[in-house]
Amino acid sequence: MSNPVIACRNVWKLYGPDPVNFLRELDGQDPGFEALREQGYISAVRDVSLDIHHGEMLVIMGLSGSGKSTLVRCLSRLVDISGGEIDVDGADLSALSETELIDLRRNKMGMVFQSFGLLPHRTVLDNVAFPLEMRGQDKHARRARAMEMIELVGLQGREEYFPRELSGGQQQRVGIARSLAIEPDIWFLDEPFSALDPLIRREMQDEFLRLQDLLGKTIVFITHDFDEALRLADRIAIMKDGAIEQCDRPGNIVMNPATEYVAKFTEDIDKARVVHARDLMMPVSSGVPEGAAISAAATVHDLARRLVDDLNPQIPVADENGAVVGVLSRDAALNVLLGTA
Ligand SMILES: Nc1ncnc2c1ncn2[C@@H]1O[C@H](COP(=O)(O)OP(=O)(O)O)[C@@H](O)[C@H]1O
Ligand SMILES: [Mg+2]
Incomplete structure (x- = not known):
């Protein structure tokens, strides 16, 4: 298999008084979420090792508070990890300088969040073109690129609308178009459809699969919905209390759940x-x-x-x-x- 795009080795993110030294004293042991909490630490990410390969859609699934967002924030170094190592394209993420990091986020990583995060006083077109503006691209080129992305997500004709004039599903399409405008190699989506009605949500999932067929990006997609994970994933990583309980293809997870916790999710699934x-x-x-x-x-x-x-x-x-x-x-x-x- 080719080298992973992202490789995580024993990654930890602890919240508490002195995480780095505390972890050093643990010396590779994992006492578990509860024992750590008794010692004053919240283990948002607990000893995670994971490879993400080129062109794959990895879905991180877990209940609220299980550490999904924190893990993805570690992958883009929006938060610094307390221990372990994350390599992106073979380079140690924690060794990058501030400018290299900004460059990485601006040119290689696309991000979409549940809350859309659109600029309310800008039109659809100007929202989508915004990251290109940040990058200093000239107006003509960025408008052309933004129009292309708007068409890709099916919003042509609405370029001059403002976010408040759009439905939730349409607003998230703008978020998706904006994140794709920079042609990211790696695409992070943190519960992008969780704020949408079930019907719209399903439509967006279909759209998303169509887009992925077209673009073949390396994707880390977060959800708390096991059905959504099963529909979208090449592989699913199931998180609990900061740790990954199982990471496998959907079919293997429902046939051979690794833990009782995972088995609970699979109970009502039409295998x-x-x-x-x-x-x-x-x-x-x-x-x-x-x-x-x-x-x-x-x-x-x-x-x-x-x-x-x-x-x-x-x-x-x-x-x-x-x-x-x-x-x-x-x-x-x-x-x-x-x-x-
Ligand atoms: N800045 C922070 N300070 C303290 N605890 C945090 C912080 N960010 C996240 N946590 C804790 O880490 C755990 C994982 O949170 P999060 O990654 O947001 O979970 P999820 O995205 O799965 O809902 C939670 O217990 C949360 O309260
Ligand atoms: Mg979250």
């Missing part, structure tokens, strides 16, 4: 819509079974008809190039379909 053939398949050991191959990217739900009609106990699974990469057991897949897995 057939989340688990893909690739999550269940076994290596080809004794020859490729008969029958047309199914796609590794198909969900068990997509395969329902075939699983019922095709009595062969084993079904070949192919990758996107049509090469057979595994074997699916009909029984195992039916168990997922019927909720008996």
Whole structure:
């Protein structure tokens, strides 16, 4: 696999009297959230190790207060970490100078927040062009770029509106367009859809998937909604009390939850819509079974008809190039379909 875009090694963020020295004395041990609190420290991020790869959508999921925002603020060094190391494109984030940091945030990192953060007295166009203005781009070029982004998020015709004249969903589209204007390599989104109505929210998720298909960015997306995480993620990192309980593909998380805490989230999930053939398949050991191959990217739900009609106990699974990469057991897949897995 290629080098990670972001690599976190044993990252800590403690709030309390003297975090750095306190951590040094712990010497790599993690006494746990409660024990730390008894000693006067809130562990907002607790011993997190994580690689984020080029073009992947990593979703950080956890309840309110679990440390999601703090972790992402550490990744952009909006807060300094108390221990561990974060590398961005191979460079130690904590070793960057103030100007290098500003450069990184202005040119490489896009950010979107739940609260939109639009400038109320500026039009849609001027909001989207704002980061380009900060960067000193000339007026003509930044207007052209801003218009492009406005079109990308489906707001053409509304360039001259003010934020207050837009719905919540439209305002967040402006936020998204603005964050994309600088062509970031890494895109951080902290609960971007949490303030929106459920229907709008779903629409925005679809839009977001369409955009990602088009742009292929490296994305860290935060949510407290497990369904949203399942819909969007390549991988989900589930946080509790500052630590990552499990980080895996959605299908693996619902099939093999690592802890009881994770299992609770997966209880009411329709697994057939989340688990893909690739999550269940076994290596080809004794020859490729008969029958047309199914796609590794198909969900068990997509395969329902075939699983019922095709009595062969084993079904070949192919990758996107049509090469057979595994074997699916009909029984195992039916168990997922019927909720008996
Ligand atoms: N500046 C701060 N000072 C003290 N505690 C903080 C600070 N920022 C965050 N925390 C605490 O860190 C924990 C994680 O917060 P946060 O990252 O905002 O969680 P989330 O985004 O998952 O809701 C919470 O217990 C919060 O109260
Ligand atoms: Mg938060």
